[in-house]
Amino acid sequence: MxxxxxxxDSNFGMNxxxxxxxxxxxxxxxxxxxxxxxxxxxxxxxxxxxxxKNGEVFGLLGPNGAGKTTxxxxxxxxxxxxxxxxxxxGYDVQTDLKKIKELISVCPQEPAVHKFLSGLGNIxxxxxxxxxxxxxxxxxxxxxxKLLGLYDARKRLAKNYSGGxxxxxxxxxxxxxxxDILFLDEPTVGMDPRNRRKVWEFLGSMKKxxxxxxxxTHYIEEAEALCDRVAIIDFGKLIAIGPPKELIKEHGVxxxxxxxxxxxxRRILEGM
Amino acid sequence: MNLQRTxxxxxxxxxxxxxxxxxSVFTMLLVPVLILIFGLTMGNNYGWHETYSIFEIMVPGMxxxxxxxxxxxxxASVAGGRELGLQRRINTTPLTSAEYILGQLISxxxxxxxxxxxxxxxxxxxxxxPQNSAVGYLLAIVFVVLLTFCSVGLGLITANFSKSAxxxxxxxxxxIVPQQIFATFIPAEFMGAGTFKWIxxxxxxxxxxxxxxxxxxxxxxxxWMRLGILFAISIVIYVIGIFVxxxxxxx
Numbered sequence: 001m002x003x004x005x006x007x008x009d010s011n012f013g014m015n016x017x018x019x020x021x022x023x024x025x026x027x028x029x030x031x032x033x034x035x036x037x038x039x040x041x042x043x044x045x046x047x048x049x050x051x052x053k054n055g056e057v058f059g060l061l062g063p064n065g066a067g068k069t070t071x072x073x074x075x076x077x078x079x080x081x082x083x084x085x086x087x088x089x090g091y092d093v094q095t096d097l098k099k100i101k102e103l104i105s106v107c108p109q110e111p112a113v114h115k116f117l118s119g120l121g122n123i124x125x126x127x128x129x130x131x132x133x134x135x136x137x138x139x140x141x142x143x144x145x146k147l148l149g150l151y152d153a154r155k156r157l158a159k160n161y162s163g164g165x166x167x168x169x170x171x172x173x174x175x176x177x178x179x180d181i182l183f184l185d186e187p188t189v190g191m192d193p194r195n196r197r198k199v200w201e202f203l204g205s206m207k208k209x210x211x212x213x214x215x216x217t218h219y220i221e222e223a224e225a226l227c228d229r230v231a232i233i234d235f236g237k238l239i240a241i242g243p244p245k246e247l248i249k250e251h252g253v254x255x256x257x258x259x260x261x262x263x264x265x266r267r268i269l270e271g272m
Numbered sequence: 273m274n275l276q277r278t279x280x281x282x283x284x285x286x287x288x289x290x291x292x293x294x295x296s297v298f299t300m301l302l303v304p305v306l307i308l309i310f311g312l313t314m315g316n317n318y319g320w321h322e323t324y325s326i327f328e329i330m331v332p333g334m335x336x337x338x339x340x341x342x343x344x345x346x347x348a349s350v351a352g353g354r355e356l357g358l359q360r361r362i363n364t365t366p367l368t369s370a371e372y373i374l375g376q377l378i379s380x381x382x383x384x385x386x387x388x389x390x391x392x393x394x395x396x397x398x399x400x401x402p403q404n405s406a407v408g409y410l411l412a413i414v415f416v417v418l419l420t421f422c423s424v425g426l427g428l429i430t431a432n433f434s435k436s437a438x439x440x441x442x443x444x445x446x447x448i449v450p451q452q453i454f455a456t457f458i459p460a461e462f463m464g465a466g467t468f469k470w471i472x473x474x475x476x477x478x479x480x481x482x483x484x485x486x487x488x489x490x491x492x493x494x495x496w497m498r499l500g501i502l503f504a505i506s507i508v509i510y511v512i513g514i515f516v517x518x519x520x521x522x523x
Contacts, residue, residue: 128280
């Protein structure tokens with residue numbers, strides 16, 4: 001398997017007062033964990049480098065355990081990298097996390113919501129975390145609840161929501177602060193096709209507002225429909241990066257799944 | 273430090289209590305109910321001491337015990353949030369650890385305060401007669417708040433070792449039970465714990481409350497010495513709790 005290194009211009013270590021064309025920059029990022037058998041060194045992320053431009057929808061594509069979520073967890077301050085550097089919004093993830101948290105929002109893989117609160121209660125709680133006023137929270141939550149079809153269920157306790165509704169609520173929570181940079185970790189897993197389409201449409205509209213979105217997915221059609229560029233990851237290494245159509249054309253195949261298969265000899269779904 | 277975020281945490285914890293009635297009953301009414309039962313059955317037993325009835329040891333001990341239950345509440349809340357991935361999600365927002373822990377502290381001080389009021393009212397209803405001034409009662413609240421500080425710290429430490437809310441609830445009793453047996457409503461001397469009772473933070477609150485309710489002078493150095501020691505222990509445990517939480521919050 002050939003490891004891919006992105007060769008685009010990086011302005012790492014740039015003067016933070018100057019406008020930066022990259023929202024996210026990652027250079028030779030590594031994250032190793034100690035495995036259950038103590039001496040085992042698990043390389044979850046193994047030296048990846050890429051940049052995400054302002055206003056770009058960037059997808060991390062790969063099978064389960066490829067390193068997608070770990071990469072997002074490093075960029076959002078959950079994990080510290082073992083080696084390498086990463087910046088979000090021009091701020092270093094190891095030293096300027098506080099500033100990064102003002103710019104971003106994260107929709108985690110699991111629908112992490114307070115089950116004892118209503119849908120609206122959850123949204124208000126997270127609105128408070130971003131110091132939004134009551135009026136701002138009211139207007140924004142109504143807009144999002146209506147757009148994503150959860151308005152009628154807003155007063156129900158989250159514990160009574162279906163799996164798909166919890167995913168929608170989790171997504172709405174991540175959008176409440178209208179973030180400059182949005183991290184979505186498999187945002188549509190568990191949603192029915194109709195709601196998945198609705199989410200795609202909404203994310204498409206965010207793209208028009210020049211919001212930067214980084215999403216992980218193993219849905220090929222999701223990556224192709226939403227992403228300006230995708231990075232294909234396997235065993236913690238970046239194996240291909242580029243606009244979906246270009247990758248497909250370059251490898252002479254019909255979709256991204258086949259790109260993955262051509263490079264790795266496996267299907268993305270095999271790893272799941 | 274932003275109060276909007278801190279009070280949002282307080283509101284959240286209050287809602288958690290209200291929407292889980294069993295937890296509310298357990299944590300809020302346990303102390304008054306125990307005082308009611310033991311007060312009615314043993315309130316006038318002077319057999320063990322010339323001057324004090326069982327009541328006069330039991331009521332302050334029960335009120336201190338109410339603060340110890342915060343260990344369980346905090347541990348279960350933090351570990352439960354981590355189990356559901358909520359802790360990680362919250363940690364990606366601008367909420368700071370200081371704001372989060374202050375929110376926890378306020379939430380879990382409200383409950384012992386309610387228990388103090390309900391417990392005292394119940395005790396008075398079944399014949400207990402605490403004697404002191406309004407300042408004395410304020411000092412009693414300070415004793416309870418300081419022990420709650422300590423309990424929140426122990427709860428944060430407990431959550432660190434627990435993978436789930438259920439496990440945290442179990443581990444919490446490692447800190448609760450010894451204090452409950454040797455340093456709250458059972459006189460330590462009964463248990464042969466007269467010498468090592470000092471290692472338990474709750475003994476300082478139990479004795480402090482006991483003396484205040486017995487009408488001791490509020491300038492008595494023994495009272496202030498216990499308050500001082502409790503303050504020091506609480507600060508140390510609380511700081512350790514914050515340190516452990518900060519280190520492991522993204523586990």
